[in-house]
Amino acid sequence: MTDPSKVQLTEDGRLKHFLTTEGLSKDLLTEILDTADSFISTQERAVKTVPLLRGKTVVNLFFENSTRTRSTFELAAKRLSADILNLDIARSATSKGETLMDTLWNLEAMYSDMFVVRHADSGAAHFIAEQVTPNVAIINAGDGRHAHPTQAMLDMLTIRRHKDSIEGKVVAIVGDILHSRVARSQIYALRTLGAAEVRVIGPGTLLPRDIEGMGAKPFYDMKQGLADCDVVIMLRLQKERMQNALLPSESEFFKLYGLTEEKLAFARPDAIVMHPGPINRGVEIESAVADGNQSVILNQVSYGIAVRMAVMAMAMSGQQTLINSEENA
Amino acid sequence: MRYLHIQNARIIDPASQTDTIADVFVANGAIRTIGRRPDAGEIEETIDATGLWLLPGLIDLGGHLPEPGFPQKGTMASETKAACAGGFTHICSLPDTKPVADTSAVIKLIEEKAAKAGYARVLPLGAMTQGLAGEQLANMVTLFEAGAVALSNVRQPIRDSYVLRRLMEYAATYDIPLFLNANDLSLSDGGCMHEGPVATRMGLPGIPETAETIALAQILLLAEQTGVRAHISQVSCGRSIRMITDARQRGMRISADTPLANLLYTDAQVTGYNSLYNVQPPLRSEADRQALIAAVAAGDLAISSNHRPHEIAAKKAPFSDAESGMSQYDCFLPMAMTLVSAGELSLDALINAVSVLPAQILGMAQSVQENSAFNAVLFDPETERTITARDLNSRGHNHPALGRSLKGQVQRVFIDGQQIC
Numbered sequence: 001m002t003d004p005s006k007v008q009l010t011e012d013g014r015l016k017h018f019l020t021t022e023g024l025s026k027d028l029l030t031e032i033l034d035t036a037d038s039f040i041s042t043q044e045r046a047v048k049t050v051p052l053l054r055g056k057t058v059v060n061l062f063f064e065n066s067t068r069t070r071s072t073f074e075l076a077a078k079r080l081s082a083d084i085l086n087l088d089i090a091r092s093a094t095s096k097g098e099t100l101m102d103t104l105w106n107l108e109a110m111y112s113d114m115f116v117v118r119h120a121d122s123g124a125a126h127f128i129a130e131q132v133t134p135n136v137a138i139i140n141a142g143d144g145r146h147a148h149p150t151q152a153m154l155d156m157l158t159i160r161r162h163k164d165s166i167e168g169k170v171v172a173i174v175g176d177i178l179h180s181r182v183a184r185s186q187i188y189a190l191r192t193l194g195a196a197e198v199r200v201i202g203p204g205t206l207l208p209r210d211i212e213g214m215g216a217k218p219f220y221d222m223k224q225g226l227a228d229c230d231v232v233i234m235l236r237l238q239k240e241r242m243q244n245a246l247l248p249s250e251s252e253f254f255k256l257y258g259l260t261e262e263k264l265a266f267a268r269p270d271a272i273v274m275h276p277g278p279i280n281r282g283v284e285i286e287s288a289v290a291d292g293n294q295s296v297i298l299n300q301v302s303y304g305i306a307v308r309m310a311v312m313a314m315a316m317s318g319q320q321t322l323i324n325s326e327e328n329a
Numbered sequence: 330m331r332y333l334h335i336q337n338a339r340i341i342d343p344a345s346q347t348d349t350i351a352d353v354f355v356a357n358g359a360i361r362t363i364g365r366r367p368d369a370g371e372i373e374e375t376i377d378a379t380g381l382w383l384l385p386g387l388i389d390l391g392g393h394l395p396e397p398g399f400p401q402k403g404t405m406a407s408e409t410k411a412a413c414a415g416g417f418t419h420i421c422s423l424p425d426t427k428p429v430a431d432t433s434a435v436i437k438l439i440e441e442k443a444a445k446a447g448y449a450r451v452l453p454l455g456a457m458t459q460g461l462a463g464e465q466l467a468n469m470v471t472l473f474e475a476g477a478v479a480l481s482n483v484r485q486p487i488r489d490s491y492v493l494r495r496l497m498e499y500a501a502t503y504d505i506p507l508f509l510n511a512n513d514l515s516l517s518d519g520g521c522m523h524e525g526p527v528a529t530r531m532g533l534p535g536i537p538e539t540a541e542t543i544a545l546a547q548i549l550l551l552a553e554q555t556g557v558r559a560h561i562s563q564v565s566c567g568r569s570i571r572m573i574t575d576a577r578q579r580g581m582r583i584s585a586d587t588p589l590a591n592l593l594y595t596d597a598q599v600t601g602y603n604s605l606y607n608v609q610p611p612l613r614s615e616a617d618r619q620a621l622i623a624a625v626a627a628g629d630l631a632i633s634s635n636h637r638p639h640e641i642a643a644k645k646a647p648f649s650d651a652e653s654g655m656s657q658y659d660c661f662l663p664m665a666m667t668l669v670s671a672g673e674l675s676l677d678a679l680i681n682a683v684s685v686l687p688a689q690i691l692g693m694a695q696s697v698q699e700n701s702a703f704n705a706v707l708f709d710p711e712t713e714r715t716i717t718a719r720d721l722n723s724r725g726h727n728h729p730a731l732g733r734s735l736k737g738q739v740q741r742v743f744i745d746g747q748q749i750c
Contacts, residue, residue, distance in 0.1 A: 022530075101645065121647035122532040123602035131645065144649070146532030184532055209535070210526035 007130050009318075016318035017129045017138040018311045020147040021189040029192055033157050035310035036303065043079070043306060052313045053082035056113040060086045062141070063100075063119040068277060069141055069151075072301075073116045076308035082114075100124075101132050108133045114316060115139070122146035122181075137319040139311060145179050151276050152185030154307040156193060158300045159231055162272050167194035172225050172267075173216070174201045174257055175235035175284055178208045178246075182276050183235060191215045201225035202257060205246040222257060226266035234259050234275045234284045250283050259285040264294065272296045330356045330370035333746070338378035338707065342385055343677045344685045344696040353383060355703045358746035363699055378707055381740060384680055385695045386418025386704040387662065388687035390586045391454070391481070391508065391562055392636035393654065394420075395724070396442055397435065398427025403638045403724035405439075408658060409448035411723035412636070413742045413750045415661030416683075417449045418704040419693070420634070421508075424456040425483045431456035431467040433475030440476055448749055449742075452478040452691065454508060457496055463487040466496055473505050478691055481508040481562065484609055490547060497555035506558040506690075509548050511569065512610070516540035521649040523596040523611040531599060533649060536611050538566045545569050549576045552583065560690055561585040563635060565610035567620025574629065584690045587621045588635035589665055590655055590729070594618075604644045604651035605727055608635070622668070626678045631686040634661060638725020656725030660716060662708060663737040664730055707741040714738065 005023020010016050015028065042050055058077040062070050070086065077084040089103060107115070114137040117125045122144030129138040142148040159166050171190055177183045177200045190198045200211055201219045211218055219225030226232060241247050259273065273285075273295045281287050290297060333355040340363065341348050351364040354372075361367050389412065395402035412420050422439055424430035430439065436453045443451035455477030459465045463486050472480065480500065487493040500507050517540035522528050524535025545561065549572060552559040561573060564587045573585050590608055595615050598606040606612060624630035637654025644651050657664075665683060668674045674682075688695035697705055714720070716730040742749045 100647075119647065121649050123649075124647040126602050127604075127647045143647075144532050145534070181532055184530075208529040209524060210529050213526040214530060 007126055010322055014318040014321070015311070015314045016322055017125075018149055018315050019125050019129060019138065019140045021149045021152050021185045021192070022147070024192065026192050026194070029153070029156070029189060032153055032307070032310050032314065033160055035314060036153070036157050036306040039306040039309045040303065043302070049079050049081050051081045053077065053080035053316055056082045056316060057111060058082045058084045058114045058116065058312070059107050059112045060084065060116045061103075061107075061118070062086075062088050063117070063124070064142070066118055066142070069118065072304045073139075073141060073308055076305050076312060079305065080309055080312060082312075085112075104128060104132045108136055112136055113319075114312065116141050118142045120144055135319070135323065137315040139315060142181055145181050145184070147185045148181040149185045150304070150308050150311055151182050152189045153311065154300055154304040155186055155233065155274060155276070156189050157303045157307055158274060158296055159272070161303070162296055162299070163230055166190065168196045169230040170197045170199070170228055171195050171231040171233065172199040172201055172219075172229045173233045173235065174222070174225070174259065176206045176237055176241060177202055177211065177235070178206045179238070180235050184214070186233065187214050187216050199225050199229070203247065206241070222263045223266050226263065229267040229271050232259065232264065232267055232271055232273050234273070234279075236276065236278065237280060237283050254283055258283065259289050261286070261288055261292070264289055274300060277301065330361070330367070331373040332356045332361065332367060332370055334372045334375040335378050335383060335707070336375055338381055338383035340383045340697050341676065341680060342697040343681045344385065344688075345698040347698065353697070355743075355746050358702055360697065360699055360701050360703050376707070376741070380709070380711065382708040382710055383697055384416070384706045384708055385684040385697050386706055386742065386744065387416040387683045388691065388693070388695060389417050389420040389636070390560070390631055390633040390687050390690065391421050391423050392634045392658065393425065393638075394422045394439070394451070395638060396426065397438060401640045402643075405442040405451075406446040406448065407722055407724045408636070408638060409443060409446050409451060410750065411656075411658035411721065412449040412661075414722050414739055415658045416706045416708065416739045416742070417658065417661065418695075418706070418742060418744045419450045419452055421452045421454050421478060421691075423483050424454050424481055425461060425485075429456050429461050430454070430477070431459050431461070431472070433468075433471050436472060436475040436477050450744060454479055454481040456480065457482040457507065458487065458492075461485040463492065466499060469500055469505050470503050473503065479506040479508045479560065482510065484510045484512045484563075486512065486514040490551065493547065494551050494555065497551050497557040497559075501555045501557040504558060506560060508560045508562045510562045511541045511545035511548055511564070513540045513544040516543065520611070521607055521653070522599050523613045525596055525614055527596045527599055531602065533599070538568055538613070541566050541610065542568050542572065545572055549573070549581070549583070553579070553581055559583055563588055563610050563633065564621070564630070565591050565613050565617065567617045570620050570624045570630065584631065584686070585629070586631035586633040586687070587625070589632050589657060589661065590635065592618060592621055592625065592632065592668060593664065593729070599648070602648040604646060604648050605655060605729060607648055607651050607653045608655050609653045622673050625682045626674055628678065628681055628686070630682065631690065632665065632682040634658060636723075638723045639727045640724070641726065644727050654727070656721070656723045656728040659721045659723050659728060660730040660735055662706070662739055663735040666710070666737050667735075670736065703743050703746040705743050706739055708737060709740050710737050712736070712738050
């Protein structure tokens with residue numbers, strides 16, 4: 001068993017799966033962003049497709065529902081000229097790993113080249129990459145609370161395009177950090193790419209223990225936490241948090257942490273506001289801010305396709321080099 | 330009389346404070362003399378034990394046996410043979426079989442199957458509550474009379490403090506010992522590893538230390554009030570050790586054990602999502618591990634196996650979806666010996682924790698001295714080998730020794746004077 005960060009790299013340090021932002025070098029993360037940047041220009045053309053994945057079969061394997069993420073992966077694959085198959089698989093809790101493995105082996109036998117995997121269990125994408133189908137490139141589209149690396153990278157691209165650089169920036173992530181795979185992937189990417197400070201803001205019930213160990217500084221108060229921030233990232237709050245005694249109510253959460261124009265004024269005047277979507281207006285963020293001129297929420301969506309094209313192209317190329325070298329050997 | 334003659338063994342028996350090289354003469358299931366030939370009788374067989382250690386047989390305070398109910402995970406024969414290979418002469422079987430060991434029929438069935446297999450002696454633990462549901466008391470006296478050595482609810486919760494109190498009062502009336510696991514399910518439910526920095530980083534739901542300590546406080550207070558004979562099974566936190574020590578200082582007679590895995594590993598093993606290390610109780614922090622080691626070194630804490638064999642499919646799943654537990658019987662003694670070679674435990678402290686203390690807790694005599702029943706292990710401390718699947722007797726290949734090189738090997742196991750393997 002190897003660390004997730006190692007499983008995703010070839011021996012010469014290229015991407016063959018994309019499982020987590022943890023442990024990836026600054027050069028590699030920058031390469032992803034640069035590649036994505038180059039795809040943004042192709043996206044503005046009348047003919048948006050490039051032939052990088054022509055003849056390849058990509059399977060969207062969503063064990064957890066997500067229309068938005070799935071569609072952006074689908075579009076990304078199509079714009080790379082790949083054949084794409086969408087599978088929504090309801091998870092069977094009783095049959096343990098068996099169904100998962102049988103499904104994957106069947107798809108592998110159909111000569112699939114890449115799986116885009118969304119799963120409710122932390123480590124699921126890593127498990128598949130290491131133990132089930134190591135010769136299929138695995139792109140993690142979200143595993144439990146662990147990682148959502150393509151979302152984090154599109155957020156990095158957003159910051160880089162709107163704030164020139166990530167280096168030296170103060171970034172605050174607000175809300176339910178405990179359950180957030182997005183936050184974990186963002187923290188690693190931000191640290192590696194040179195952010196001056198990464199802050200997490202929320203009530204004690206929604207901040208995981210020992211978050212400092214990941215390099216993030218916890219705050220319980222928006223005024224202190226947002227002071228001097230260049231970037232404010234709001235996270236989505238799930239309704240079930242109220243039933244689990246983690247929060248008293250949406251209204252109290254909004255009062256303390258909901259992003260209003262007043263609270264945004266604690267940050268730097270040129271701070272940008274981000275959200276991975278879908279947003280709960282009036283819970284995490286008020287409409288005036290979500291639709292305001294500091295918000296880059298819709299830009300994030302556009303960049304999402306370019307970032308997914310970039311990691312799919314890079315992982316496929318790494319995996320292909322590996323297969324070719326094995327065949328030659 | 331015809332004797333078995335074990336020649337030149339290093340006898341290590343903390344119970345009699347013995348560590349000496351001598352000859353042992355065994356007849357009719359017991360040790361007749363040590364260091365001198367018996368006055369009469371002839372030698373039937375001589376075993377040259379030069380360079381080998383003769384230790385009291387290991388006694389396990391809790392392992393999961395797959396029969397009845399889980400044929401895909403192993404058989405009574407495969408697991409009790411694995412136990413012998415790991416140095417055990419006696420093992421307590423946990424009652425979470427299918428059906429649950431809450432009737433005398435199941436206790437008898439376990440005993441019969443174990444006797445038929447003919448390897449390690451199985452001492453069944455009965456269920457404290459019917460179906461382990463934590464609601465209604467099991468027929469405690471009936472179970473005890475049928476051969477259960479103590480009663481356990483494994484890690485299943487007792488409904489509330491009221492039921493636990495009555496259960497203890499009832500058991501105390503008949504002096505039935507209880508093996509209690511401290512696990513507050515409202516705090517541990519949904520968790521699959523120790524709550525700490527590793528869980529945060531891996532995004533895995535954690536089990537906080539308080540899931541154990543809150544339940545332990547409840548157990549200790551009610552045990553004190555009811556005067557029941559209580560043993561705490563599978564302690565994993567350093568804080569729990571301090572609470573148990575406090576209780577002893579108040580005069581309570583309370584014993585405890587920890588699974589071997591919690592002495593060997595910490596939550597750092599989970600990095601990489603290796604489902605082998607998905608165990609209950611969870612592997613905790615290095616500070617917890619150190620506190621458990623210190624308690625074993627002080628002679629206050631026994632070591633149990635928490636053996637739990639699984640078929641491959643049960644473990645081949647994303648970490649939180651995999652079934653918890655580790656196969657532990659094979660190689661148990663060599664694995665435990667790594668603590669001695671690492672300088673963390675003395676050999677005496679280790680033997681004390683795997684044999685002497687468990688015997689005391691169960692009210693058994695287990696010692697390598699004259700006139701004791703011959704339940705012992707001949708151990709070769711030097712041989713080094715790499716463990717492969719073929720070396721495992723257990724059907725559960727979810728074993729941490731697989732693929733690693735281990736020093737030391739159990740050569741022979743004797744139960745009541747008979748060589749079992």
